Amino acid sequence: MDKFLITGSSGFVSKHFLDYLESLSEHSSVMGIDLHTPEFDVTKFHRVECKFESLDLLDKDAMQNIIYQYQPSYILHLAAYSSVSFSWKNPILSFQNNTNIFLNLIEAVRTLGLKTRILSVGSSEEYGNVSEKDIPLREDMPLSPVSPYAVARISQEMLSQIYAKGYNIDVVITRSFNHVGPGQKDVFAISSFAKQVAEASLKRAQKVTVTTGDLRIIRDFTDVRDVVRAYHGLLKKGESGEIYNVCSGQGSSLSEILSKIGNVAAVEIEHIVDPKLVRPQDNRVIIGSNEKIKHSLGWNLEIPLATSLKDVVEDWKQRLSK
């Protein structure tokens, strides 16, 4: 039976990873670690045996102890402080809770002498300031970080590669692009739009004014359920020390997405731009190339964006009705 240790196990991506494990024919065991207890029900699974420990990953001795006790075959490292804007406000906490926690984790695996495979989840933010001629972004492009968060992720990635080459630790690396899907917090653009539209829809309003940031920016969104299949595939079949973009390879402007959400919910949409939600000097277009992961794993998108948007609106209706 596969044993997965998941850091950041109480979050949105972890929840979908557990759902994916439950959908497989083989049984699996999961040890979740997180600062917070999960808000979703971990007892609902039949094929996944779930345990949970509350832990600050900066406490390296406690982390090492849990890893030693559990002896995972795989570690899915989702824990992160993934907000770019927070990293500008507190770069030390951002760095510690991205780079240092990862270093504690991989060093625990090394010093314990385990054969555990680690998935080091990184971010498309690592590409940083990119030129439109470089779209779609490929893994071998030079990186040009523009935030403390991006630096923390690149540091994590470089450490992963040193551990793979220098210590022969089994670690596969991602640069993950934007996610979309049910359960995401409303600090993310699509989830925020869907929430506002779902509220209007529940009130049977025919028209809604959605507060947005800059709708002209184009991003590469992948359904979180496709993302977790990619993570599972990388843990099973990725190559140690290699970096894989996890992305759809397709770009959509936020304005297109907002209008599709209106169609899904059958609500007429206007919008008002909140200047606080507009990031200065943001890239206009971020689209990744997913050729490498497709070629290496045979991974492919299964959920089209229209389905994701429908599910996200539906999910918000359910959450708001409770």
Next chain:
Amino acid sequence: MDKFLITGSSGFVSKHFLDYLESLSEHSSVMGIDLHTPEFDVTKFHRVECKFESLDLLDKDAMQNIIYQYQPSYILHLAAYSSVSFSWKNPILSFQNNTNIFLNLIEAVRTLGLKTRILSVGSSEEYGNVSEKDIPLREDMPLSPVSPYAVARISQEMLSQIYAKGYNIDVVITRSFNHVGPGQKDVFAISSFAKQVAEASLKRAQKVTVTTGDLRIIRDFTDVRDVVRAYHGLLKKGESGEIYNVCSGQGSSLSEILSKIGNVAAVEIEHIVDPKLVRPQDNRVIIGSNEKIKHSLGWNLEIPLATSLKDVVEDWKQRLSK
């Protein structure tokens, strides 16, 4: 009066920086911080007013307090765990005592709102695995780190650039190559050779067998007295956010250097290779380009390698005679 805060103030480079300040016509004030008290005499100066505080730079509140009290015009950040081999043994301590201490330092300057200029000292190790066609190494080359230490230094450098661009913090960055000069510890090749030869010379031996690593490797050595002039020049005239190689631009094989040390001391030299001193997979040639710093500062080498070697042997004779 210029006020310099020097981290790692008890070390070899700091001692020479203080000697350089003493040689200038204007007076200056120095606050040294280090874990260890300096072994050299800080009361011998006439033009430099020296204070010292013992401090662990990982204690960010204590560091911030000292910076606030002292209000330095310049920070020369020399503190580091600069051993590559140590970084392989304890990557967490290496990372914390390179990257995290630097982040604590620059974040203290930012949160205090000071106009202090920082010199972020980095390493030629950042270049990593280089091809001989790329020699001499220029600052705009892609980096290919091959040790935890190198990753820690690149992380420090990326953070420096983010602070310069994103927060408008005044920070100048170096990639410093090998140093040579009186007072260096004998864990470094030239200092070790000179010590062994000085010992033989003091015993009036005509011949000595020196224990060495791989003598074929070619490195770029700069006299520490030229290095500290470069650091002073960069603090005074470097451009914020820019990276400068600090190097001689000339390569010497360790075998040439050993033979020159023999000439200086008038001792016949044989050598024996200690396999423990041979680094696996080390680059054969590391030479930097110093065009940028020369062009920007008008900095130039003043001390030829032959003089450095003579001074190092003389210094060891004095240290060993005590």
